[in-house]
Amino acid sequence: MSTITLLSSLTSSFSSLSFSSQISQKPNSLSFARPNSLSLSTRTPPRPLTVLATVASPQEVETADLKKYVKSRLPGGFAAQTIIGTGRRKCAIARVVLQEGTGKLIINYRDAKEYLQGNPLWLQYVKVPLVALGYESSYDVFVKAHGGGLSGQAQAISLGIARALLKVSEDHRVPLRREGLLTRDSRVVERKKVGLKKARKAPQFSKR
Secondary structure, three states, X not given: OHHHHHHHHHHHHHHHOOOOXXXXXXXXXXXXXXXXOOOXXXXXXXXXXXXXXXXXXXXXXXXXXXXXXXXXXXXXXHHHOOOEEEEEXXXXXEEEEEEEOOOOEEEOOEEHHHHOOOOHHHXXXXXXXXXXXXXXXXXXXXXXXXXXXXXXXXXXXXXXXXXXXXHHOHHHHHHHHHOOOOOOOOOOOOOOOOOOOOOOOOOOOOOO
């Protein structure tokens, strides 16, 4: 009986005790206070307004001046002129207008020497019809050329000048024909063929 009474007294004593064990489920997190961010005044001063002015290059200015000059010399455009000739070579086409002047040569509103990159052969092509008749300093030449390369355009201009000189006088036909300046050069690039690398070039032959 003594053991029973002892156990009952122990249970009563344990029940009288109350443990308030509140254990947080979350682990204690270390909370560090964020330091106040240093507020530095990084405001950039207002930039002055910059006005971008496009300055035209000397070449553009010269082209614009030549364009005004050509329009003043050719009222109504190329088609309205009387002394005009059309020349062709390969893929190049050139419309040429002759006017009495001092021998200026303007191609696509640019000086001929600049347009033809100072190439003496191309410049010679252009001047041959005028030199053949002794008119190199008697007429101003205005040209509109397109298509092909500069070499083809130069030869097309030569044919156009020769045809325009025929409208000045029919007597020019004999000396121009004698120099071969009225003949249209019909040679063009030959087309590529199937199975060949170019028009005539074939791939290397291997016997084995």
